[in-house]
Amino acid sequence: MKSEVNRKIAVEILEDPLLLKLAALAKKENIRLFLVGGYLRDLFLGSPRKDYDLALPKESAPLISLIEDILQLHFFRVGKEEMDTTTYRVIKGDISLDLTFLVGQTLETDLRRRDFTINAMAFSLRDETFHSIETSLDDIEEKLIRLVSDQSIDQDPLRMLRAIRYLCTLPGFRLDSDLQKEIRLKREMIWRVPGERIKMELDQILLSPQPALGVNTLYDLNLLLTLFPELKGLKGLGQSKHHHLTALSHTLLMIEKITWALEWVASKEKRVFLNQEDRLCLYYAALFHDIGKADTYSQDERGRVHFYHHEAFSCLAAGQIMERLRFSNSMKQRILRLIEKHMRIHNLSRETRETALKRLVNQIGDETPLLVIHTLADKEASRGILSIQDDEVEENHSLKLMDLFDQKGIVHPSPLITGHDVMALGYPSGPKVGHILNFIKGKQIEGEIKSREEALDLLKKEFGIEPHL
Numbered sequence: 001m002k003s004e005v006n007r008k009i010a011v012e013i014l015e016d017p018l019l020l021k022l023a024a025l026a027k028k029e030n031i032r033l034f035l036v037g038g039y040l041r042d043l044f045l046g047s048p049r050k051d052y053d054l055a056l057p058k059e060s061a062p063l064i065s066l067i068e069d070i071l072q073l074h075f076f077r078v079g080k081e082e083m084d085t086t087t088y089r090v091i092k093g094d095i096s097l098d099l100t101f102l103v104g105q106t107l108e109t110d111l112r113r114r115d116f117t118i119n120a121m122a123f124s125l126r127d128e129t130f131h132s133i134e135t136s137l138d139d140i141e142e143k144l145i146r147l148v149s150d151q152s153i154d155q156d157p158l159r160m161l162r163a164i165r166y167l168c169t170l171p172g173f174r175l176d177s178d179l180q181k182e183i184r185l186k187r188e189m190i191w192r193v194p195g196e197r198i199k200m201e202l203d204q205i206l207l208s209p210q211p212a213l214g215v216n217t218l219y220d221l222n223l224l225l226t227l228f229p230e231l232k233g234l235k236g237l238g239q240s241k242h243h244h245l246t247a248l249s250h251t252l253l254m255i256e257k258i259t260w261a262l263e264w265v266a267s268k269e270k271r272v273f274l275n276q277e278d279r280l281c282l283y284y285a286a287l288f289h290d291i292g293k294a295d296t297y298s299q300d301e302r303g304r305v306h307f308y309h310h311e312a313f314s315c316l317a318a319g320q321i322m323e324r325l326r327f328s329n330s331m332k333q334r335i336l337r338l339i340e341k342h343m344r345i346h347n348l349s350r351e352t353r354e355t356a357l358k359r360l361v362n363q364i365g366d367e368t369p370l371l372v373i374h375t376l377a378d379k380e381a382s383r384g385i386l387s388i389q390d391d392e393v394e395e396n397h398s399l400k401l402m403d404l405f406d407q408k409g410i411v412h413p414s415p416l417i418t419g420h421d422v423m424a425l426g427y428p429s430g431p432k433v434g435h436i437l438n439f440i441k442g443k444q445i446e447g448e449i450k451s452r453e454e455a456l457d458l459l460k461k462e463f464g465i466e467p468h469l
Contacts, residue, residue: 009043010128013123018071019125022054022067022070022125025067025070026125026126027125027126029066031063032057032124033054033056033060034102034123034125034131035053035122036114036121036123037053037114037121038053040121040122041119041121051096052097054100055100056099056102057102058101058102061101064088064099073097074090075088075090076090087100088100107122110122111132113148113149114152115147115159116145116152116159117136117148118139118144118145121136133148143173145167145170145173145174145176147159156193157189157190157192158193158201160183160190161190161198161223162201163179164205164221165204165205168214169208169209183221183223184221187222187223187226190223190226195324195325195326196325198325199327206283212256212259215255215287219252228321230320231287232294233291235247236248237293237297239293239307240305240306240307242390243382244383244387245382247290250290251289251290254381255287256381257378257381258282258283258286260377261377262274262373265373270399270402272369272373281335282374284322285338285374286374286377288317289378290310291313291317292307292309292311295310296309311340311343314339315336315339318339338367338370338371342371344364345360345372345394345401346375346379346394348360348394354404357401357404358404358445358447359442360401361401361405362441362445365411365412368402368411371401372398372402375394376398379391379395409444413444415437415441416455417440417459422436436459436463439462440458
């Protein structure tokens with residue numbers, strides 16, 4: 001059986017031009033160079049293979065430059081040498097290649113220190129031989145994500161999140177029951193891991209084909225509230241008649257409904273093009289948008305529940321979380337903007353005029369499609385009596401906002417006049433000039449004026465009397 005497996009994968013591996021070059025180099029230079037982990041797993045699963053993980057003994061480090069030459073690529077180094085986490089990495093197009101050093105004196109020792117049995121495999125490019133621990137192939141066949149040892153999480157607590165990432169990205173796989181127990185028991189260890197590494201795994205979970213499965217599994221295994229203790233106040237928190245769920249259950253359902261919202265918009269022949277950062281902004285904003293409700297809960301004399309200004313409190317807590325996880329400033333600002341504005345469409349009435357919708361699109365700007373998707377997902381995760389009554393209003397406004405977003409001159413209107421035009425009337429440089437320019441821009445967005453001449457006429461009519469200086 002082993003020789004049959006060896007022959008089968010050797011043929012497939014050496015059909016890969018990149019690996020064929022590396023195998024030739026390994027034989028020529030007598031390098032113990034191994035293909036390890038995910039590439040082999042995906043080979044057995046019949047999945048596309050774009051990520052290459054290689055390993056070699058540390059004493060062979062000087063030969064890394066030969067590998068760079070033969071592949072005509074240049075590695076950059078990540079990780080810390082003193083912690084034996086050094087990785088030489090190259091990313092080119094849709095191909096990713098990682099090169100690490102073997103841990104321990106033997107290949108068997110290295111495989112025993114890997115994360116999951118489905119990854120504890122290696123193929124010697126020098127000898128064309130396959131190696132694995134006992135249960136690797138069985139667990140791939142059983143679609144089971146199992147720890148290699150009971151020390152695996154202690155060696156790298158990030159493996160808790162990686163297990164859930166695999167659950168979301170490997171179709172039909174499940175988590176071993178002992179792995180689930182280990183995660184529940186050792187969840188606090190996650191904070192031994194730098195915030196940026198945590199975020200990288202969370203990003204992959206949210207970008208996976210099953211983000212809702214990932215978030216719900218994080219919650220079921222007690223990791224979600226460990227990572228985001230700010231969410232604890234939402235657990236069991238009752239809401240108004242717009243909601244049929246408690247605040248935390250609503251948040252979890254909203255993650256699922258983002259897919260529904262995207263499909264609903266597409267069914268109305270509205271196209272929303274989302275890159276990876278757009279998707280991450282949507283999911284993180286959904287996760288954090290109601291955190292402030294725990295601090296703003298109140299009831300009036302009639303027993304009605306309110307969360308006045310919870311958006312501001314949510315922004316404050318979300319900002320702290322994103323600092324902790326080392327979000328980029330640009331992504332942080334986009335997420336905070338969605339959270340800050342997430343009630344704007346909900347609060348529109350049936351009588352809201354198109355001019356007001358145009359102003360809203362201008363204020364929200366390029367984030368308008370994301371706010372629409374956020375609103376629709378939020379609405380669909382809120383099936384209270386009052387929410388259902390507002391469905392048609394919110395859906396109609398959302399579609400209209402998408403139409404307006406596609407119109408030229410609303411999101412980024414070209415200025416019809418400048419501050420010099422205002423100051424020519426006698427106004428000194430200062431906030432008043434900005435106020436006047438915003439007034440003119442508002443009329444332009446609403447469609448009341450369309451040319452510079454019309455703008456100058458309106459300027460003189462409204463502000464033409466020389467100010468008292």
